[in-house]
Amino acid sequence: MSEIATWPEWAEKISEPGVYDMPDELYHLDPVEGGSLSSSGARKLLPPHCPAIYKHERDNPPAPKKHFDIGHAAHKLVLGSGPELVRIDAERWDTNKVKAEVAAVRADGAIPLKPGEYQQVHDMADAIRKHRIAGALFDPEHGQPEQSLIWQDGPTKVWRRARFDWLPDVTEGRLIIPDYKTSHSADPGAIARTVYQYGYYQQAAWYLDGAEALGLGEDLAFLFVVQSKDAPYLITVVELRRTALRVGRERNRQALEVYAECVATCHWPAHSDEIELISLPAWVENDYLQEAS
Template identity: 85%
Template structure:
């Protein structure tokens, strides 16, 4: 089983690796691999053409993700440096240049209020009975990369765990930290569906099992609101949700294997599609007409 700190060469064997975030997202596997986020991009409402475009043209950092990334840094203790920009407005030439220089160095620029916000969020995590235990630095490591090969398709798979607990006698519990607009369980359920987090949960559990880290691991989402008082809800998905995730992941792996083999990355459709109004809309108009 492979292991390493900084990798000068491509990974060619399964294992748990400690590597920089940038290297992970560039795909460290010899011959290419598929991540959970990539698997979700292969399936509707996306398609292989979108997956390939984004793989070949990685998007630039977006300001809207800065709070989440900064909070991850403080909660996990790993990640880019946080730089406080002492200006509430970033529309002057001088501040724009300062922000650009910070980003060019790989750090995250934050306004004074945002800088305080993410520190308050991290403090709330440390005060939370369950979340503080899950991310206890004495009992695990942040940002660990799992790499393994899918047996049915031969596709190499990868996952970057927010946190990998040290080996113990009990059940392996893998926590994943998410920032959100709401920590309400109903809102979380909608977010899990919208962003395909049920696929992520199965993907990471499968990787942990494949590498012998634990049988039947538990994957927990630690969801924190980005608005004061920065409430936290810890959730575990049901078996049925994980089963759907596993079926979707299997479909994505087969699509990916076919696309790699043929070098054809299809769009949503190559034909003329016949579509109707959404069912709810048709029902609404039929009720109005009756």
């Protein structure tokens, strides 16, 4: 378990809605006076998770995991903001010397990469810049990376927060907000499954709500820029249909109500406090009934 980080004394907490430029570590420590809820937190409050899991992970942040390094490193190069990337010129990382070097790099907040991984993420970023749509969406001349939005929910009065990968310059035209994801596949069918599995439809609705609440635009669009982590690092840009966003907003509303209740009662329930009666998966029961008939 990683050491639990605390809010630094030199940093002021936020008590007003707005768009803020802050370091990633401060955002994840929760910069809002009295506490706030993020999109990822909202997803942890609902099944298949529960409030008890949300509170545990909030109070006990997990240590960095190696399998996230490629995604984080690619984000750094695509967005131009994030932790330093350090190439460790050793293919084997199981010696004491290299282990110590890797640990020192992580302790400094940087990302250690093998030579092949270092080249991989640079090739991924180069593919993004050359892509007709993705390159324009992340154009450094027309936006800012990693901007934090803070606003208050009307019905529950819960403070909400979001951290945009990229916030385009606000103009008179349509505001198109891109979010960069790395994945094992850029196939649209695979992306649809991933959007559901990880609750990205909730993220899209959450971020659009934040942009609208802060008056960043009325004609808003949210796009996922999905890139395969395997060569040739293919890219697919997707926009969710209205039905997906509507379902996301309904799930988010449920999460906000659950969060407000948990804060008010200081009770963060588990999946169930009772004895649950469960069935086999529907497809198993259906197969059994068909065979028995």
